[in-house]
Amino acid sequence: MEKMEPGEMIRRLTGFIRREGRFDSVAIENLRKMPGGASREIWSFECAMERGGETSRRAMVLRRDPGAHNISSNRRHEFMVIRAAFEERIPVPEVFWVSEDPAVLGSAFFIMERIDGETLARRLLRDDTYARAREVMPAQLAEILAKIHRIDPVKHKLDFLEEPGDNAALTEVRRYQENFRVLALEPHPAFELAFRWLLKRVPKMARKTLVHGDYRIGNVVFGPEGVRSILDWELAHLGDPMEDVGWMCVRAWRFGNDQKPVGGLGSREDFFHAYEKASGTAVDPEAARFWEVFGNLRWGIITIGQARTHIDGFLKSVELASIGRRTAETELELLNLIE
Amino acid sequence: MQDRPTSVELLEAAADFVDRELVPATEGARQFQARVVANVMRIVAREIKMEDPLVRSEVKALARLLGHDAPHLHSLDDLRAAAAGMGEELTAKIRAGEADDGGWRGEVLAVVRQSVEDKLRIANPRYLESDIAIRNAAKPQKEI
Numbered sequence: 086m087e088k089m090e091p092g093e094m095i096r097r098l099t100g101f102i103r104r105e106g107r108f109d110s111v112a113i114e115n116l117r118k119m120p121g122g123a124s125r126e127i128w129s130f131e132c133a134m135e136r137g138g139e140t141s142r143r144a145m146v147l148r149r150d151p152g153a154h155n156i157s158s159n160r161r162h163e164f165m166v167i168r169a170a171f172e173e174r175i176p177v178p179e180v181f182w183v184s185e186d187p188a189v190l191g192s193a194f195f196i197m198e199r200i201d202g203e204t205l206a207r208r209l210l211r212d213d214t215y216a217r218a219r220e221v222m223p224a225q226l227a228e229i230l231a232k233i234h235r236i237d238p239v240k241h242k243l244d245f246l247e248e249p250g251d252n253a254a255l256t257e258v259r260r261y262q263e264n265f266r267v268l269a270l271e272p273h274p275a276f277e278l279a280f281r282w283l284l285k286r287v288p289k290m291a292r293k294t295l296v297h298g299d300y301r302i303g304n305v306v307f308g309p310e311g312v313r314s315i316l317d318w319e320l321a322h323l324g325d326p327m328e329d330v331g332w333m334c335v336r337a338w339r340f341g342n343d344q345k346p347v348g349g350l351g352s353r354e355d356f357f358h359a360y361e362k363a364s365g366t367a368v369d370p371e372a373a374r375f376w377e378v379f380g381n382l383r384w385g386i387i388t389i390g391q392a393r394t395h396i397d398g399f400l401k402s403v404e405l406a407s408i409g410r411r412t413a414e415t416e417l418e419l420l421n422l423i424e
Numbered sequence: 425m426q427d428r429p430t431s432v433e434l435l436e437a438a439a440d441f442v443d444r445e446l447v448p449a450t451e452g453a454r455q456f457q458a459r460v461v462a463n464v465m466r467i468v469a470r471e472i473k474m475e476d477p478l479v480r481s482e483v484k485a486l487a488r489l490l491g492h493d494a495p496h497l498h499s500l501d502d503l504r505a506a507a508a509g510m511g512e513e514l515t516a517k518i519r520a521g522e523a524d525d526g527g528w529r530g531e532v533l534a535v536v537r538q539s540v541e542d543k544l545r546i547a548n549p550r551y552l553e554s555d556i557a558i559r560n561a562a563k564p565q566k567e568i
Contacts, residue, residue, distance in 0.1 A: 272511030274536045277518040413543035
């Protein structure tokens with residue numbers, strides 16, 4: 086996709102917002118690209134909007150599909166999921182406008198409120214500034230997750246969400262088996278053993294709900310006081326809510342703080358208990374364990390995929406290449422969990 | 425043969441430069457990338473030092489596990505190919521359920537764990553050390 090001149094992008098964005106918001110005039114300031122990774126583009130800006138003599142200003146973020154990328158997800162779907170969460174009073178940005186018309190900015194995009202704060206796990210776990218946040222966030226994250234799992238897909242017209250079939254767990258294991266077979270360039274017996282372990286313990290889905298799909302530290306905006314916003318809803322789908330619970334327990338998100346299995350912040354017991362209290366449902370420890378093992382396996386396969394992105398030449402990056410040597414960390418954790 | 429410095433010495437010199445001169449002189453994403461570069465150089469240095477004995481012992485262990493005679497191989501390429509080939513053979517047996525339970529499962533777990541630990545000796549020895557420490561701390565105390 087051709088790069089647009091910043092002036093041109095501002096011009097088109099201004100016109101788009103003026104039309105969509107039915108404003109008399111719009112001014113965009115400080116449009117800047119944020120580090121966002123290869124699979125999406127994130128731009129930040131301040132927007133002044135005037136209608137009938139009254140002006141309002143909001144800090145905003147624009148998420149746009151880049152040119153070629155090997156994860157496909159739909160900006161309009163993500164927009165609708167975040168809007169549903171916002172309407173259910175979950176801490177997420179307010180979403181404003183979405184467009185699938187490539188004539189506007191070259192590819193599909195949506196615009197939402199910008200919520201300022203920190204996202205880096207390393208800072209959360211080490212800086213004194215976040216001592217209070219560390220204490221409160223496990224329970225906050227459990228409560229927010231319980232709310233996410235109560236979002237009614239019918240009420241919010243999220244009919245584009247794929248049905249998981251009779252067994253969400255089996256669907257996900259098969260999906261990642263297929264991904265693994267396509268991506269791996271060498272044998273990984275530790276992963277093979279983990280797949281066998283999972284296939285023999287597929288849990289029955291106690292509930293079918295909206296699942297965030299990437300709920301973890303790294304996708305949470307926080308401040309010294311705690312959680313401010315949940316980000317990155319592009320992997321939301323219908324399934325077993327325990328999938329999100331298990332993903333929170335994946336070792337990679339402990340960022341070295343291995344004594345505290347849930348995001349390097351707290352114990353599984355405390356997290357499950359807070360989730361149970363907030364959701365009014367029980368967390369089956371065996372189901373949670375299945376999804377924790379699955380989550381580690383899924384992350385391991387993602388690390389293989391990220392290295393492939395460099396190896397295959399889609400995006401040459403020493404960082405992506407080096408991630409291929411981290412797959413062994415997840416293999417070790419899987420052996421620890423299934424032995 | 426090549427003159428001194430050795431490949432390992434060259435990599436360690438380059439990594440030291442990155443850590444001492446580039447990391448402190450950069451910020452944010454670029455500093456992060458500089459750290460990644462130094463780390464990658466140190467991984468390669470460890471691999472040059474350690475790969476040969478590790479893949480040799482992996483080939484022996486896999487052969488024993490799979491009931492083959494230990495192959496007599498010399499070149500690193502041949503050793504790697506043998507490890508990969510037997511890895512595929514082990515994969516097929518695991519997929520067929522042969523390691524699901526029973527006595528052989530224990531042997532498979534031990535060999536697979538050893539090969540994963542060997543990968544970490546090269547890729548991230550500190551991760552391995554801390555994992556061993558955590559697992560040792562969690563073990564129940566043995567009665568004397």
